[in-house]
Amino acid sequence: MTTWNTFLRALAEPVPGHRPPLYNARRPWVRALPFLVVLAMVGALLPLGVVTLTQFYGVNGSLAAILATIQAGALALGLVRPLTGWQLMAPTTLIGAIATHGAAADLPWPWPIPSLLCYLFLMVFLAIRERGRTLLAVWAVTFIGNSLSWSVFKEHFDGTSVVVTVLSGVILLLGWSLRGRGEARRLLAAQEQISETERARRTLLEERARIARELHDVVAHHMSVIAVQADSAPYRIEGLPEPAVAEFGQIATAARGSLAEMRRLLGVLRAADTEADKAPQPGLADLPGLLATVAQAGVRAELDLADGIQDLGPVPEAVGLSAYRIVQEALANVVRHAPGATARVRVAAADGALTVDVHNDPAPGKATAVETSTSTGHGLTGMRERVRLLDGTLDTGPTAGGGYRVAAVLPIDRTATAVDTAPGEKKTA
Template sequence: MTTWKTFLSALVEPVPNNRPPLAGAQRAWVRALPFVVVLAMMGALLPTGIVALTRFYGVNGGLAAALATVQAGALALALIRPLTAWQLVAPSVLVGAIVTHGEAATQAWPWPVTTLLSYLFLMVFLAIRERGRTLLAVWAVTFVGNSLSWSVFADYFDGTSVVVTALSGVILLLGWSLRGRGEARRLLAAQEQISETERARRTLLEERARIARELHDVVAHHMSVIAVQADSAPYRIEGLPEPAVDEFGQIATAARGSLTEMRRLLGVLRAAETEADKAPQPGLADLPGLLATVAQAGVRAELDLADDVRKLDPVPQAVGLSAYRIVQEALANVVRHAPGATARVRVAAADGALTVDVENDPAPGRAPAVETSASTGHGLTGMRERVRLLAGTLDTGPTADGGYRVAAVLPIDRPATAVDAAPGENTA
């Protein structure tokens, strides 16, 4: 019983999609092509069907016109509802077979040529739109109908039924296979897009976690200093009143509590880290060593540390760390994408901000790019996150001579917030 319900539902429940074939094409003439083909088929089959049924099969003119109109006109409906069109054509084929039976023994029966062409053309629309079980049910009805006509009217039966059965099966199977392949490719493309989005999101979260770890080291240092100074204040400063001593004690207690919470957070962030990740965080003073490391990879880098930067005493640790990481990522990109090129790193200070500029020449000759396992393909994401955190600006892009430039401005004097960073950030 369940099998019959499934079979019948396949014949009466079309796919809920009313878009015509090629509706998603970009070119207008491609979208119009199915309508032009259907119009041409209708213009050819409608008058031809009427003439064939009346002249060669002796069918009444009104009935012949009705049958030809249903069979040819159903092709227009097939553009958006092919199963509904088949539901109209199938009874018309049966009626046509009944009224033409015995009228012309020398003509094709039960499939006049016009009916055969309309039916096979309708199979094309079914194959590219309906589900596999619907296609199987349609072919089964076609096969059973042709088999019954052969069994009951063997004297009038000819090879057209075999042709229709075979060709309809081939068309439905081929269309179903091609459509399945197309759907698989679309699903694969969609999955790749989702995977790329997830990779970008994961990279962003990893970079944010890395920045949080590094900021912990910066903030924890200052909180430790606050705690020590608050604890030692009563011993270093003579004559402090009792309320001041209590106030210093409360400050020390709050600082130690904050350090405890930060250590808990750090334990979560560094759960999977190696010991190397827990080393002291670098700053501007470590740039010469960074450039020496890059030189070993074949990229000659020149450092220009302006005098006004040397006079800063000291550069805020968060700013120095971010400047170091930006230079590190920019030079890593040079190693990967422009091996053998010369890079220039300039760090300057002006108007209360630290400017970091990394520019490289194009790779000489046809040197192949260096692939590194540590590359995530989202290095600029980390740069933008650091700059955003400090309420600075970032400008990246190719230069006129084919090289690449990364320029960042990191404020020194004013506090950074993510809200302030959003409108000022330039991610070009």
Template sequence: MNPWTEFVRALTEPLGDHRPPLSTARRPWIRMLPHGLVLLAAASLLPTGIVTLQRFYGVDPALATALATVQAGVLPVALTRPLLAWQLTVPSVLVGAVATHGAAAEQPWPWPVTTLLSYLFLMVFLAVRERGRTLFAVWVVTFVGCSLSWTVFTAHFDGSSVVATALSGVLLLLGWSLRGRGEARRRLAEQERISETERARRTLLEERARIARELHDVVAHHMSVITVQADSAPYRIEGLPPAAVEEFGQIAAAARGSLAEMRRLLGVLRAAGTAPDKAPQPGLDDLPTLLATVGQAGVRAELAVEDGVSALGPVPEAVGLSAYRIVQEALANVVRHAPGAAAEVRLRAAADGALGLAVRNGPPPGRAADRAGAAVETSGGTGQGLVGMRERVRLLAGTLDTGPTADGGYLVTAVLPLDGTGPGPDSGESTA
């Protein structure tokens, strides 16, 4: 942030307490700027005001000193309490107008130069601190006072009241406009942050609902098998005691009830107007077809399966589905952000009988390495990018690591426990 931008931002920052203007700036010299200006103005206006009132208006030295001290001394007060400083200044302006009335016809009245400068300084502090209604009331008081001076004392009118009214109004209007613009920008930034948070939350919920719909098919298959086996057990197994037959009947009834509950849950999760998906859920056996489809999009993807994977035995359907979706999202990001790059999908047997997978892509041809292959978060494709990957890994208590590689590509690695009892995201391993 450049100094001017920081200055304007700190100047329009709302201050609920009695902090001075620019106190929220990061640069120390900007925070000290109001103090330096006030001290310089007060040090200049105090002796100048005393000399001006005595020499050019013939005011008594004691009264001149008192008036100049009040008008210049309230400026430090205006740093934190500008309205109080203005309330102290107004009586001194009235007393000064009475004391200088008719004293010097060639001098401006009722606004000596030092009094006018001090008053305009106050307008600046008021404009950046007070509300619009307060600023309008201050200007109305100024306008009424100046109007009386040029209507009641027409013989002494010299235009200084017009100057005071006009300049104070301009300063108050500019300050109010600047504060309003800053407030509008802050509210817009706050709304953007809220919208971004809500968008991320909605994306997460949508992805979780999608995962739940997919897993419904997996669980429903197993529950259907349980129901059929429990119903047919008395007919397939001879000589079952009545207690066992009754037990199998209860198991079948419980399985059918669970299926009905899952169907109701799926109806809640499914978006309005979304037709149910009749296709079976994909798994590890469908990866070659997925890689062939990606190849048609211009990404050369290869599948490497290490020998230890076969030793894991049958992979649970939920694990196979999650592995497929993670590979699908990673390759979709390669197509989207690194077109033409080469990719490799590797399956391996991880520790504790878990399934490990890695999707690595190189930099796209003809592009600088520092901009290549970024598998960034996306809401397009089949899921929600990295959000979907994290949710699927968290569902299985696994781990996920993503990040750029040294050659400008990108690497996505995941470990999926087959029993769903892995270390999970709370174990200290990376999940992002």
């Protein structure tokens, strides 16, 4: 009993490469449809086969029941094991041909109608599941068997063998072609998904490298200040003890060494870049010029600098650079996706953070997109990376009026910690 239950579970449980048709359908009734169709076919062909063999061909009732059961069962088995089902049906077809030999001349031989239908339906399952070489072998066996029956028993041979040979070949060829086309589509879709993932990963790495190049100037400036102050400390401060003078000398030496290493790192990052990357990095003071450039592309942009910005004084260079790039990318997206729209840029300072808000109206009429060289990054990916670097927040999305809004909060008092500590690492003392 245990062996029988294991056998039944093995039949019901699909193995890789032999899953039933529509196995991956989302709706349960669609997945169950092939089983229902086969159940109806088996329910019709099994009794039809027994009656046909016993009443028309004069086959013994027990043998007729065995042959019809095996052939109908092979059709049901074809849902998950089509080749195994064919291996069961082929011998029974030969046995049935021998058992029905000598029947009335007007009856089809060696393919009684129930056997013919079971065999052709099984060809459908074979065609959509098995490899091309297997299908060719199955058809070759079918052709050879029908040819031998015609050669040995010419007086009993009729057109059913030709019908089975031709139709089985057509079914196998058509099913193999359609299955190959479906597999090609699935492979193409999988490759496109892999390519899209690789493109997204490459975009993220390129944006991080670009941000690192820009922040190099910021960090290098601070390191230069440290080196200069350490070198000049013994001359600016009188009465320093020798240990302090030596300590300042070590600090200056370490700072100059760090600058040299940063120059080597920058050389690697800029290996494929143009000289334009070596220009001074922009900040909040360059926003009016940016808006003027965007206006040439047909986007009217308004800049609103809150009163707190003037009282705030110079912001950290990393914050100013990130704010400029976020505005730049947001306006570039307006040019690309909503040409001719009006955009409003507001920069404010509150609670130790710099807030940048870019809001645009929907494009007027049926304006077409305009390509521009204003964008130097990768849109939202670059914005997220810059905000994450500064431990800030970013909120993007469409507005109720059909426009789009980009809002970033860049902490000012935590900028040094965020820049000095790599993402995902803990800063150590």
